[in-house]
Amino acid sequence: MPPEAPTDTPERNASGDAAAPADPAARLAALRAEIDRLDDLLHDTLMLRAAIVGELAASGLKRGPPYRPAREAQILRRLLARHRGRLPKPAVVGMWREMLAATVAMQGPFAVAVWNPEPGAGAVALAREQFGTVTPIRWMRSTAQVLHAVAEGEAQAGVLPLPADDPYAEGAHDPWWLALMRGERPALSVVARLPFVTLRAEGASRAAALVVAPIVPEPSGDDRSLVAFHADEGASRARIADRLSAAGLGLRGLVLHRPERGPVACLAEVDGLVEADDRRLAALVEGGAAIAAPVVIGAWPVPPPESAFLPSPE
Numbered sequence: 001m002p003p004e005a006p007t008d009t010p011e012r013n014a015s016g017d018a019a020a021p022a023d024p025a026a027r028l029a030a031l032r033a034e035i036d037r038l039d040d041l042l043h044d045t046l047m048l049r050a051a052i053v054g055e056l057a058a059s060g061l062k063r064g065p066p067y068r069p070a071r072e073a074q075i076l077r078r079l080l081a082r083h084r085g086r087l088p089k090p091a092v093v094g095m096w097r098e099m100l101a102a103t104v105a106m107q108g109p110f111a112v113a114v115w116n117p118e119p120g121a122g123a124v125a126l127a128r129e130q131f132g133t134v135t136p137i138r139w140m141r142s143t144a145q146v147l148h149a150v151a152e153g154e155a156q157a158g159v160l161p162l163p164a165d166d167p168y169a170e171g172a173h174d175p176w177w178l179a180l181m182r183g184e185r186p187a188l189s190v191v192a193r194l195p196f197v198t199l200r201a202e203g204a205s206r207a208a209a210l211v212v213a214p215i216v217p218e219p220s221g222d223d224r225s226l227v228a229f230h231a232d233e234g235a236s237r238a239r240i241a242d243r244l245s246a247a248g249l250g251l252r253g254l255v256l257h258r259p260e261r262g263p264v265a266c267l268a269e270v271d272g273l274v275e276a277d278d279r280r281l282a283a284l285v286e287g288g289a290a291i292a293a294p295v296v297i298g299a300w301p302v303p304p305p306e307s308a309f310l311p312s313p314e
């Protein structure tokens with residue numbers, strides 16, 4: 001139930017009509033008194049919410065790590081859809097992000113390892129935006145160090161660059177996703193995509209990143225998955241894309257890593273939450289030669305489009 005709505009007293013009538021005190025100083029004081037009252041209400045609600053999270057954590061009903069990106073996305077999408085009025089939606093999400101990071105930290109150690117090869121790389125700013133003021137952020141020079149830190153429990157989540165087609169181009173990064181594909185980090189999955197707030201403020205980081213954590217991705221209602229597999233050396237991008245479509249996988253993006261010789265490592269971003277035993281993975285292999293050993297290396301809740309952060313009509 002929402003907190004009790006403010007009652008209409010003459011003191012809180014902000015529109016300046018006959019019910020408001022005529023004296024401007026008295027009116028200003030009355031409005032500030034009302035803001036103080038609402039701050040208390042908000043603060044009481046926050047403390048109550050934190051106590052309920054504590055109860056949830058102590059209940060033993062939740063299995064696995066505290067951090068649940070799918071649940072967080074559901075909470076934020078719901079609030080975005082119901083939001084009205086002049087308070088900007090990105091600010092509402094920013095406040096909740098701060099709170100959600102804190103309620104994760106309430107439930108156990110929570111530090112984030114972030115790929116940061118050089119000062120000023122966008123991933124650190126994205127991590128701070130996502131994981132709030134209190135979360136320790138550990139800068140790592142290589143993607144391998146990030147994966148190592150999360151796999152060893154030195155950090156509970158890792159922030160890595162978006163996979164790209166030409167990882168050896170100048171300024172690009174290494175294909176870290178190969179380690180997940182080869183099963184070298186069996187406990188880790190990709191679980192989120194940053195930023196969640198896709199409407200970027202002036203000066204905000206334009207980078208995008210993926211989050212890995214020791215969590216089995218959960219459905220949020222609107223998800224994308226990463227399916228990694230091998231394709232024959234000679235297979236073209238178009239052929240691989242056709243095979244994915246024929247298997248019933250809605251292709252959103254395809255990254256290819258061509259070693260000097262041997263099969264091409266492929267990473268497909270596809271619609272929905274694909275589970276390890278999904279029939280479509282078998283169909284992908286059965287469709288003929290060329291494709292082998294598909295594995296799901298993670299999934300994330302789709303961040304709302306920019307339009308979801310624009311003001312709602314009154």
Ligand SMILES: O=C(O)C(=O)C[C@]1(C(=O)O)C=C[C@@H](O)C=C1
Binds near residue numbers: 053056062067072100
């Ligand atoms: O729902 C949970 O599992 C919680 O721990 C609660 C909560 C929250 O504050 O709403 C906290 C952390 C999770 O990442 C998701 C949600």
